[in-house]
Amino acid sequence: MNSDPSFTSTARPESLLATALWRGMAFFLLWMLLMPSLKRGDLVVGVLASVGATWVSLRLLPPSSGCLRFGRLLALLPHFVWESVLAGVDVARRALLPGLPLRPGFVTCPLGFPPGFARNTFATITTLLPGSVAAGEVDGVMVYHCIDTSSPVVEQLWKEERLLARALVAGRHHG
């Protein structure tokens, strides 16, 4: 996670306030979705939880760390849903076949996304795709654990990277 605290001094205060308000409203909407109650006690807890979540999100994910283009990500949603269906079917098949066809191992996958928000989001999405679970970085290069190292995992990840580059905007580098 990009937790560089220096963002607060470099980000414009009005943009920080706007981001805080947007995120706060989004968190409160999520609360109302999960706890649809208009009782005063529930609303107070909801507001407190939203304020806390906004504060944590601004600390861990400052506005300058990058952003998502939600429209473009939504356009990619069918592709990722289909890929995660394939991932579930693939794992279920390997788990149930008598021969247990596994070739587990690590592969390194150099990525164009800089460390921080863009790379973290990519790692999280690709963890849901067939055969790969992100397992941190070595010397700035992403490492993936694969269920079958004989399959072209890195080529697949690079394909996903090209797709996701449309939706993920990398943040500014801090020095």
Place this chain on the structure above:
Amino acid sequence: MKLFLDLWTVVAVVAGAFFFFAGTVGLLRFPDSLTRLHALSKADNLGLGLVVLGLLPQVDSVSAGLKLVGIWLLVLLSGATAAQWIARTFRQSGTDP
């Protein structure tokens, strides 16, 4: 129409239960913790997605439907994040508890 929706619910929830079953079989059969992560982060997510899709026609309001989808998305996000943390920790420690 009601019969069709009920049928859809039965088929989707049974399919979801199958993927939970397969994920659990993977959890028991796969040889090491990192490989077991694949079973949990992929098969169970698909299972939950199918259960949610199956239950959607049975909810009595749009907000209840959105709540179900919201829960699924939160589980997807937390599952994918936790799987990465566990995988990174195993890789760095070099042990397989």
